[in-house]
Amino acid sequence: MRSTALAFSLILTPFCASADMVDDILDQQILPGMETLASTSTTLARAAKADCRSNSTLMRRAYDDAFDAWMMVSHFRFGPTETDNRAFALSFWPDSRGKIPKALSALVRNQDPVINTPEDFATASIAARGFYAMDYLLYNSEITGASTAEYHCNLFQAITADIANTAQLIHNDWQASYADQLRSPGDRYQTEGEVKQELYKALNTGLQVTADMRLGRPLGTFDKPRPKRAEARRSRRSQRHVALSLQALKPLAIALSVDNVALADKFHLTFAKAHKAVERLDDPIFASVADPADRFRVEALQQLVNDIRAIADTELGPSLGVDPGFNSLDGD
């Protein structure tokens, strides 16, 4: 499907390349990705309804599927994901000040009734909501042990129903209006250039999160590695997230290079290298960062992701004719 679309858009390049570029990214990546996020999240909520024990295979599998789906679209942090802070509610990470265990423990300790209705739970701290709270709750004996079975069960159902609701709202907004805003600039985006800049920023932000946070945070420094900072390490998803993010970002980089064959080739090559490196790693939670003899593998992977970033910065921006713009990672 993708190769057909790509070939088709190449044929039309001289006439309306960028319009096809945006359509391709919407139709091949964003819209199906958001649909999968919504459907897998609904399945997760149903699984929690059917079996809400923390060791439930059904719920754990559904959690993995829905979290995978989020990883495939989590770099599209604009428009529908930002309305009502939805992406924050799905994914509060990194949690550098340990807010997730504090928030979950407080709910459990107080048997807080805020979990009783979806409306109330939507006002709860984002530290107690979304996929990263699930990571903690599914695989952390301290919190699961302190909870009464009934409250614990209700908490799983509240979190998963909230995830499903949020994912559905994002999907609905993309379908109902936001895709059209990208296809026909004039309102939120005044020009096609602004649409391209938004998509370019999504690629850059995704690469930055993977290099600096998913890999950089656990790496820490040689003298002070921080393996406990690995993303979603309780459900052993840290390495998987790097692989999924590369898998999600590659087609975006290629699609944005549709008018520049040489650049697209460079992305094919560098993404393939990074992907091979992450596949070979066999270190699900980046425990090796604490081993002076072994951490170079994770460092090398980070370098490969930074190589891709460099190409995006120095070549893709100018090729698209857009500036880097600002993203949520600017600042401290």
Next chain:
Amino acid sequence: MKTLLQTSTALTLFAASTTAAFAADKAAVLTNYSNIAEAKYQDSLTTAKILQSAVEALVASPSAETLDAARTAWIDARVPYQQSEVFRFGNAIVDDWEGKVNAWPLDEGLIDYVDAAYGGPSDENALAALNVVANPTFELSGKTIDASDITPALLEGSLHEADGIEANVATGYHAIEFLLWGQDLNGTDHGAGARAFTDYAAGADCTNGNCDRRGAYLKAATDLLVSDLEWMAAQWATDGDARTALLGDEDAGISAMLTGMGSLSYGEQAGERMRLGLMLNDPEEEHDCFSDNTHNSHYYDGKGVQNVYLGEYTRVNGDVVSGASLSDLVMAVNNDLDAEMRGKLSATMDALGAMKAAADGGFSYDQMLEQGNAEGEALIMGGINGLVDQTQSIERVVTALKLEGIEFEGSDSLDNPSAVFQ
């Protein structure tokens, strides 16, 4: 000062009469920006010196009055400093230095006693409850530190960011704030930290122990703040490094101005400082959490962004520094975009102003953060939405001015092109 004021008024009139010719003069825009930076750091220094005197008075003769005067001086000192934050991102010399004076958030247990609910050392920070005030010697990364004498050198050299942890904030405004107010234990209820002046009292009147060491810490931190601000004000003087670097490459300089505006508006203020605290319903995420001065910090941060675009700053003494501005540059290429940018900056200030007015009226920022507090959420979200919205226009300004040949730089990969294809 009057001379500068008259000069800038004359420049403004000149600009109005010959907009196009004047607007093209990037050097004039950069000079005015540097003048504003210099004035803001000078004002920060002046107000910090007033704080220094007030702290000396508090430590010399602790009383409710001297403590109150020191707190007032601290709040006044934040007004010019927060307006200077827009110079951080984009000016490496400021960003490299900023952590010494405004690092946040902090694990305050490093410095002094804390409530039992604070907990002890954490996974992230083994020194979270070190309590230097109570401990004349302690172990740090395997070395014994002699802290019998609490000096600026000890705070700056051994304690600040100890163990490589950013939350070990030993210096700057927020360390001083903690020593003046103490922990705010009111959660999302109204009320700031309630440290008693007797925490600085001599002999038997001393509460919570080690009052002499606490006083020494407060004085050392305040002295350090003054010397750090002195240094930064000098960097923006006529031959200062910050000014010279900026004027050395005009296009890069204009880019630095816009980078500061956009990065502070979006990632830093709208994201890290405002939205996260709101979404976590967590008063510990307040920027000025001990003093409950967060509403002013946010307001004056926003004001700083607006200052840079309009090229105008009202000093603490009421004088105005103004001159050629980004607005002039944009007006020359796209009048509508200039109007859009000015309108959005003004809308943000209205929203932040409404939040500030509510807080000044008794609805404090930590109350606004309370779970389910719709009115508070609306006030904070108003500011966030304004900041996010104005960032879109800043991006448009970047694009519009690029037509005039501005090149952007600053990413790691551009600084290190050899990283590509190794």
